[in-house]
Amino acid sequence: MVAGWLRDARRVVVLTGAGISTESGVPDFRGPKGLWTTNPGAEKTATLQHYVADAEVRRRAWRHRLESPMWRARPNAGHRALVELERKGRLDTLVTQNIDGLHQAAGSSPGIVVEIHGTVHEAMCLQCGWRGPMPAVLERVAAGDADPPCELCGGMLKSATISFGQDLVAADLERSQRAAAGCDVFLALGTSLGVYPAAGLPEIARRAGARVLVGNAEPTPFDPAADAVVRRPLGEALTELVSMV
Numbered sequence: 001m002v003a004g005w006l007r008d009a010r011r012v013v014v015l016t017g018a019g020i021s022t023e024s025g026v027p028d029f030r031g032p033k034g035l036w037t038t039n040p041g042a043e044k045t046a047t048l049q050h051y052v053a054d055a056e057v058r059r060r061a062w063r064h065r066l067e068s069p070m071w072r073a074r075p076n077a078g079h080r081a082l083v084e085l086e087r088k089g090r091l092d093t094l095v096t097q098n099i100d101g102l103h104q105a106a107g108s109s110p111g112i113v114v115e116i117h118g119t120v121h122e123a124m125c126l127q128c129g130w131r132g133p134m135p136a137v138l139e140r141v142a143a144g145d146a147d148p149p150c151e152l153c154g155g156m157l158k159s160a161t162i163s164f165g166q167d168l169v170a171a172d173l174e175r176s177q178r179a180a181a182g183c184d185v186f187l188a189l190g191t192s193l194g195v196y197p198a199a200g201l202p203e204i205a206r207r208a209g210a211r212v213l214v215g216n217a218e219p220t221p222f223d224p225a226a227d228a229v230v231r232r233p234l235g236e237a238l239t240e241l242v243s244m245v
Helices: 002-008 040-046 048-053 055-067 077-087 102-106 134-142 170-181 198-207 234-243
Strands: 012-016 091-096 113-115 118-125 131-133 157-161 185-189 211-215 228-230
Touching (some): 002 211, 012 198, 048 055, 055 157, 077 091, 077 102, 077 234, 113 170, 134 157, 170 198, 185 198, 211 234
Parallel strands (some): 091 113, 211 228
Antiparallel strands (some): 118 131, 118 157
8 A cells, every 4th residue: 555655656755763773773762762761861961951051961962972872873774775765766855853874874865865953973063153073073072071162162062963942954944844745655754753843744744635654663643644554663664665666
């Protein structure tokens, strides 16, 4: 059924969340074994207000970044299946809430990927706006600089990710919403659909007449409105689905 939707579609849009990267060894946030479920205090490091106000929160955030399993992660079958869907000419836009860069590492064209929550692979200065490679900043952390300042202006650095309390990049949000409004099929994969405004994309697609599939290990608020719901591991489910397109 879903494979037929994809074969007949003029434009497919995909939204991915942390659940597509768990098979690569990257923990999710809100699942049963998620980072914030097992350690509620860790959520502070992703909240801009706490990050800016508390040096200890920043030091903890930099330690977490230095030790993150994202640096060892490799794309899994789910990422590769979406690359294949693009190669088959069916995938128009890939909006990801993930900051790990695994879609691009798998081979997704950078031009179709919208990293709506930013990327951990770059650092940025909250004062002067400098952006640069994260590894260079992490080298400073590893050498003992627990809360490294910007080398240009002395301002506060953070990862180039969107924290709670921080606005999304307007152009990224607008592009994602336009894509959702213009698609025939919308796949929401590995996302709890609990963080807005990204969580509103399936509803935009549904209102525009698209068929919507939700694939997630846990129930989501959008499940009752979806045309199809998948609970299987995404690597397995997507590989099988795309092979039939």
